[in-house]
Amino acid sequence: MTDVLREPSSQLTSAGTMVQTSMSRSQVALLGLGLLLMLLLYVGLPGPPEQTSWLWGDPNVTILAGLTPGNSPIFYREVLPLHRARRVEVVLLHGKAFNSHTWEQLGTLQLLAQRGYRAVALDLPGFGNSAPSKEASTEAGRAELLEQVLRDLEVQNAVLVSPSLSGHYALPFLMRGHHQLHGFVPIAPTSTQNYTREQFWAVKTPTLILYGELDRILARESLRQLRHLPNHSVVKLRDAGHACYLHKPQDFHLVLLAFLDHLP
Numbered sequence: 657m658t659d660v661l662r663e664p665s666s667q668l669t670s671a672g673t674m675v676q677t678s679m680s681r682s683q684v685a686l687l688g689l690g691l692l693l694m695l696l697l698y699v700g701l702p703g704p705p706e707q708t709s710w711l712w713g714d715p716n717v718t719i720l721a722g723l724t725p726g727n728s729p730i731f732y733r734e735v736l737p738l739h740r741a742r743r744v745e746v747v748l749l750h751g752k753a754f755n756s757h758t759w760e761q762l763g764t765l766q767l768l769a770q771r772g773y774r775a776v777a778l779d780l781p782g783f784g785n786s787a788p789s790k791e792a793s794t795e796a797g798r799a800e801l802l803e804q805v806l807r808d809l810e811v812q813n814a815v816l817v818s819p820s821l822s823g824h825y826a827l828p829f830l831m832r833g834h835h836q837l838h839g840f841v842p843i844a845p846t847s848t849q850n851y852t853r854e855q856f857w858a859v860k861t862p863t864l865i866l867y868g869e870l871d872r873i874l875a876r877e878s879l880r881q882l883r884h885l886p887n888h889s890v891v892k893l894r895d896a897g898h899a900c901y902l903h904k905p906q907d908f909h910l911v912l913l914a915f916l917d918h919l920p
């Protein structure tokens with residue numbers, strides 16, 4: 657097979673070979689120029705490049721960061737509404753491979769501020785800048801931890817966005833503290849199988865169930881349970897996997913804003 661393929665190339669005219677060589681030389685030259693430009697840009701830039709957001713970036717939005725007080729401090733990033741303030745406040749949790757910085761990189765925090773929402777993204781214990789917490793080892797502990805964070809940050813009208821692993825926190829909180837939630841946005845969360853249909857039925861919180869079309873495991877498993885929430889709508893993002901907000905950020909943002917804008 658290899659021999660057969662090699663044969664015609666050995667028959668190339670010398671002109672053909674020359675073209676090939678000069679092309680690769682100019683490619684090398686271009687590459688070198690590119691690297692030099694990158695180096696110059698890098699040296700000339702004021703801040704570390706990972707702080708620039710690459711979608712929906714808005715220089716007018718200031719992202720605040722801090723730690724909650726107490727024994728198990730939780731790191732958070734926060735934006736305040738830019739113009740007209742909406743009533744509900746958005747609390748963003750994260751999946752296993754992510755942290756609060758994800759919502760800054762995606763531009764979600766900036767966009768929410770532009771649209772008049774206060775938004776807070778948390779690093780769950782043991783992720784990003786939050787230390788692991790002993791409290792987080794029990795179901796009750798995780799619910800209380802979230803409740804404490806909402807108290808510390810004075811979030812009154814929370815809409816909780818919970819992708820994947822963060823269901824570990826969000827579901828226990830939902831079951832105990834749903835009267836404190838103005839909205840719930842589960843994105844293929846874990847832990848839904850831990851609760852009965854009756855428990856879901858008792859939660860009246862307006863819910864937007866979001867998932868990626870290509871997520872065949874956790875999305876379906878969680879949807880089977882979340883369907884028992886009495887006031888829910890379901891949106892499936894096309895061509896998106898488990899982390900559908902990363903694969904289709906613009907669709908995700910549109911659907912999230914439509915839900916938030918219509919909350920009572």
Ligand SMILES: *[C@@H]1O[C@H](CO)[C@@H](O)[C@H](O)[C@H]1NC(C)=O
Nearest residue numbers: 712713714715716717738770
């Ligand atoms: C930032 O704010 C200024 C003044 O309000 C406004 O003119 C400008 O369009 C804003 N920039 C963005 C990207 O929204």
Ligand SMILES: *[C@@H]1O[C@H](CO)[C@@H](O)[C@H](O)[C@H]1NC(C)=O
Nearest residue numbers: 794795823824825828847850
């Ligand atoms: C699910 O239930 C089991 C058994 O009660 C418990 O050990 C586990 O911690 C629960 N998981 C979550 C996420 O609450």
Ligand SMILES: *[C@@H]1O[C@H](CO)[C@@H](O)[C@H](O)[C@H]1NC(C)=O
Nearest residue numbers: 860861862863887918919920
């Ligand atoms: C259901 O949720 C929607 C928001 O998605 C809200 O406008 C409506 O009032 C809720 N219905 C009930 C019966 O709570």
